[in-house]
Amino acid sequence: MAVRVASPAPAASPRRSLFAEIYRQRVSYLFVMPAFVTVAVFMYWPTFTGFFYAFTDWKPGIQELNFVGLDNFSAMLQDQYLRTGFINVLVIVVTTVLKELTVPLLVAELVFHLRSPRLQYWLRTLFVVPMVMPTIATLLLWVQIFDPNIGLMNQTLQAVGLDSLQRSWLGDADTALWAIVSMGFPWVQVLPFLIFLGGLMSIPQDLYDAAVVDGANPLQRFLRIDLPMLVGQVRLLIVLGVIQGFQAFYVILVMTGGGPYRSTTVPALEMYYSAFQHAKYGYACAIALVLFAIVMTITIINMTYLRSSVEHEAT
Amino acid sequence: MPHITRRQFTALSIAGVAGTLWGCTAAPPPAKPAASTGGAPPSATTGPGTVPAGVKREGLIVANIEDTYGHAAGMEAVAKEYIKLYPNVDIRIDPKPIEGYYDWAKAQVVGGTNASLMRDCSCPDLVAAGKFVDFGPHFEKVNPYTDKKWSTMFKPGAIRADEATGQVVQFNMFSVYVLWFYNKTLWEKVGLKDTPKTWTDLIKVLQTFKDAGVLPTPMAGDVDGWRRMGLSWLSRITADAYARESINIVRAQPGDWNYKENVDGAWKYDPKDPYNDAFGKVTRSPARMTAAFRDGTLKVDNPGYRDLWKHLKQFLQFVQPGYIGVNRETARQLFLTGKAGVWMDASWFFSQFEKFMGDSSLGLNRFDYGTFNLVDIDDSPLIKAPTRTIDNSAGYWVLPKKDQAQNDLEIDFLMFLSSPKMAGLLVETTLQDPKGDLIGPPMIEGVELSDVWKQRFSVIGGRGQAENGAPGIHGIDAENTREWVDLAQQYATDKIGEDQFFKQFQESVEKSVPRVAKAQGYDLDNPGKKPTPPR
Numbered sequence: 046m047a048v049r050v051a052s053p054a055p056a057a058s059p060r061r062s063l064f065a066e067i068y069r070q071r072v073s074y075l076f077v078m079p080a081f082v083t084v085a086v087f088m089y090w091p092t093f094t095g096f097f098y099a100f101t102d103w104k105p106g107i108q109e110l111n112f113v114g115l116d117n118f119s120a121m122l123q124d125q126y127l128r129t130g131f132i133n134v135l136v137i138v139v140t141t142v143l144k145e146l147t148v149p150l151l152v153a154e155l156v157f158h159l160r161s162p163r164l165q166y167w168l169r170t171l172f173v174v175p176m177v178m179p180t181i182a183t184l185l186l187w188v189q190i191f192d193p194n195i196g197l198m199n200q201t202l203q204a205v206g207l208d209s210l211q212r213s214w215l216g217d218a219d220t221a222l223w224a225i226v227s228m229g230f231p232w233v234q235v236l237p238f239l240i241f242l243g244g245l246m247s248i249p250q251d252l253y254d255a256a257v258v259d260g261a262n263p264l265q266r267f268l269r270i271d272l273p274m275l276v277g278q279v280r281l282l283i284v285l286g287v288i289q290g291f292q293a294f295y296v297i298l299v300m301t302g303g304g305p306y307r308s309t310t311v312p313a314l315e316m317y318y319s320a321f322q323h324a325k326y327g328y329a330c331a332i333a334l335v336l337f338a339i340v341m342t343i344t345i346i347n348m349t350y351l352r353s354s355v356e357h358e359a360t
Numbered sequence: 361m362p363h364i365t366r367r368q369f370t371a372l373s374i375a376g377v378a379g380t381l382w383g384c385t386a387a388p389p390p391a392k393p394a395a396s397t398g399g400a401p402p403s404a405t406t407g408p409g410t411v412p413a414g415v416k417r418e419g420l421i422v423a424n425i426e427d428t429y430g431h432a433a434g435m436e437a438v439a440k441e442y443i444k445l446y447p448n449v450d451i452r453i454d455p456k457p458i459e460g461y462y463d464w465a466k467a468q469v470v471g472g473t474n475a476s477l478m479r480d481c482s483c484p485d486l487v488a489a490g491k492f493v494d495f496g497p498h499f500e501k502v503n504p505y506t507d508k509k510w511s512t513m514f515k516p517g518a519i520r521a522d523e524a525t526g527q528v529v530q531f532n533m534f535s536v537y538v539l540w541f542y543n544k545t546l547w548e549k550v551g552l553k554d555t556p557k558t559w560t561d562l563i564k565v566l567q568t569f570k571d572a573g574v575l576p577t578p579m580a581g582d583v584d585g586w587r588r589m590g591l592s593w594l595s596r597i598t599a600d601a602y603a604r605e606s607i608n609i610v611r612a613q614p615g616d617w618n619y620k621e622n623v624d625g626a627w628k629y630d631p632k633d634p635y636n637d638a639f640g641k642v643t644r645s646p647a648r649m650t651a652a653f654r655d656g657t658l659k660v661d662n663p664g665y666r667d668l669w670k671h672l673k674q675f676l677q678f679v680q681p682g683y684i685g686v687n688r689e690t691a692r693q694l695f696l697t698g699k700a701g702v703w704m705d706a707s708w709f710f711s712q713f714e715k716f717m718g719d720s721s722l723g724l725n726r727f728d729y730g731t732f733n734l735v736d737i738d739d740s741p742l743i744k745a746p747t748r749t750i751d752n753s754a755g756y757w758v759l760p761k762k763d764q765a766q767n768d769l770e771i772d773f774l775m776f777l778s779s780p781k782m783a784g785l786l787v788e789t790t791l792q793d794p795k796g797d798l799i800g801p802p803m804i805e806g807v808e809l810s811d812v813w814k815q816r817f818s819v820i821g822g823r824g825q826a827e828n829g830a831p832g833i834h835g836i837d838a839e840n841t842r843e844w845v846d847l848a849q850q851y852a853t854d855k856i857g858e859d860q861f862f863k864q865f866q867e868s869v870e871k872s873v874p875r876v877a878k879a880q881g882y883d884l885d886n887p888g889k890k891p892t893p894p895r
Contacts, residue, residue, distance in 0.1 A: 104485075105470050105471070106469070106470045106471075106486070106489060106491060107470070107485050107486065107489045107879070107894065108489075108879075108894035109894065188687075189690075191685070192685075192686065192690050193680070193681060193682030193683075193685055193686065194578075194680055194681070194682070194686065194690065194694060195690065195693065195694075212682065213681065213682020213683070213684055213685035213686070214685060215582075215685040216581060216582070216682045216683065216684035216685020216686065217682070217684070217685065218855070221685070298460075301582070301583075301685075302582065302583040302584070303583070304582060304583045304684075304845070304846075304849065305581075305582075305583075305684045305685070305849045305853070306846045306849050306850050306855070307846055317463075318842070321463035321464075321466055321467055322462070322463060322466075322838050322842070323838050323839050323842075324466070324470075324483075324485055324838075324879075
């Protein structure tokens with residue numbers, strides 16, 4: 046038996062320096078440079094300058110800049126609006142994650158397991174189409190729905206004889222936050238839906254064939270195959286939901302402005318008010334820095350979990 | 361791949377980066393540098409609507425007015441006329457929605473803006489920091505489009521200086537007046553006859569509607585509803601009747617930087633005269649007001665203010681359920697659709713009513729309406745004077761400071777705009793525009809309204825401007841205003857009690873005093889001293 050000996054690999058070429066490599070690919074770099082510069086100027090530069098301004102009493106155009114040490118951060122501890130905001134944001138984060146993990150998964154399951162590819166295609170498209178609707182239009186629609194006098198919610202309750210349940214949904218501190226949370230019902234969110242559907246489509250068919258041979262019913266198939274294989278997607282959506290919840294701002298601004306009283310305020314909204322209504326830009330930067338730290342921590346966790354998920358898929 | 365030399369690569373890189381930065385960060389510059397050449401006074405024979413002799417203008421004017429008042433079409437019409445005179449001038453009318461306008465405008469001014477004309481963003485700190493053009497010296501000049509001193513073209517009260525700084529930063533061409541409107545059909549249906557003159561009368565009217573199963577009056581109770589218009593108006597206007605004599609505390613005293621012997625020396629307090637403390641008759645000193653709040657001479661926790669709130673809570677029994685979650689547009693809709701008896705609004709509602717009723721897509725049934733003034737409180741011994749109203753000049757346009765040539769161009773455009781011919785064109789076009797609302801009667805001398813509009817506006821006036829004394833009710837800075845809204849909503853809905861409300865509001869005002877003093881540069885130990893705001 047002839048033994049073929051692998052020929053030695055060609056000698057590695059001398060390692061090019063980074064700059065030489067960039068120069069070699071100069072045309073490509075030239076084309077991507079505007080994007081890099083734009084991101085650096087508009088994303089990274091404000092972020093890093095924000096670190097500095099968080100320790101100042103910055104009021105651009107109004108007074109000279111003074112270094113105030115940790116004053117802005119100690120003021121945050123005394124800020125009742127901010128305290129309420131952090132409690133509210135926890136509610137929003139938990140409910141956001143729940144909404145992203147439940148209904149979109151259910152709908153993705155139903156669409157994925159349809160027998161007709163044509164129907165599957167059309168349903169998938171129909172669920173994605175609402176994505177083109179501007180968010181602001183959706184929000185204004187919900188403001189109308191919750192209106193106590195002419196809104197669909199109270200009108201419906203009246204029509205079915207549940208007048209006693211009628212409320213000023215956004216005007217009552219006991220219901221305002223929950224009204225915002227319930228917005229978008231039945232919560233078939235497009236991004237989670239697509240992520241779950243993509244995840245289901247990537248599950249090897251062999252597993253389903255084996256499940257059929259073993260006589261698994263749909264519930265067992267979901268619990269024993271789909272759910273374990275979607276753990277990566279679930280982790281991703283949890284982290285995205287947390288980040289999305291912490292960054293909640295315009296939804297609250299449009300729906301209630303943080304009211305009634307301070308019942309629906311969130312830290313990002315307090316940051317906005319501090320800067321643009323109260324001209325306390327330094328304080329706003331301090332809030333931003335704290336939010337950045339929280340979101341950054343979550344992002345690191347996100348990256349860690351995502352790596353685990355990829356590894357899981359690779360094995 | 362095309363060959364690029366190292367030098368070409370370096371040059372392209374620099375050009376790419378520079379181009380990106382320039383394109384992304386530079387504010388859109390004027391089409392051409394603003395210039396005013398041949399600045400000699402125009403010929404005395406130059407009539408309105410012609411180019412003043414020897415004057416050539418070029419540049420860009422951007423009007424980022426708020427579109428609430430629907431003046432965009434009128435402004436466009438005037439802009440066209442101006443461009444006919446000066447073909448090298450470009451004017452962009454770019455109205456912005458009122459939602460978030462103040463925040464947007466503040467950010468624009470702080471960050472540097474190319475906007476020429478904006479709405480006043482209620483930002484006294486920016487005014488104190490000198491961010492806006494002071495119209496004062498310009499009003500003393502001759503308007504080349506009328507050959508008259510510019511200030512003489514305005515009706516009395518149109519030109520008002522900012523009392524903290526003495527600068528005239530607002531450009532007002534209209535008057536505004538707050539009053540009640542009522543649905544005549546419903547009024548007669550429930551058996552009402554005379555319009556109310558007193559608080560007792562008003563409550564009877566509201567009760568009559570309520571008893572008949574008709575919503576007495578809709579109100580916006582959301583954050584904006586308490587911050588401006590609606591309930592904010594009602595509380596501020598009513599407070600004036602309780603706090604009228606506070607003008608004696610907050611007016612400029614002999615020796616103050618803004619004290620005018622010929623004005624303030626001759627002034628006498630007269631609560632019976634609704635225009636007794638109008639602008640120009642006596643000088644207010646915001647520094648003295650702030651000092652009075654610090655010293656406790658003025659307090660928001662006082663018997664009068666407590667009594668005012670008893671009245672407000674009585675009134676709130678007649679507004680629609682869940683009003684706290686209702687915005688102004690929805691509240692107004694209840695009146696327009698014939699579901700509510702009376703509605704508080706300002707003089708712009710006259711044209712808004714016509715606009716809404718003329719829009720067939722809204723499906724509204726036209727009804728006749730009547731008006732009546734805000735009523736006097738007749739059941740309290742703590743009242744100091746008859747109730748007044750918001751009876752003021754309006755428009756609230758400001759010019760952010762830019763280079764001299766650019767500001768000169770913008771001033772020239774405003775001179776042109778406020779000439780009777782152009783102001784008339786603005787009014788006429790606004791009224792004809794389906795989206796147009798007229799704030800109120802124009803305050804430019806020589807602008808004539810049609811008989812219909814004269815008749816509609818004939819009910820306006822005579823009540824006097826409230827809030828010339830200490831506000832005593834509303835916030836004295838943005839943070840305090842927010843806390844006021846927060847507390848007012850809680851007290852109005854019985855989430856907190858009376859004592860807690862007044863205690864917390866008083867604390868909020870006291871906390872805001874040093875902030876205001878710092879931002880405005882007041883020396884509270886010497887409130888008569890000219891403020892020196894931080895720069």
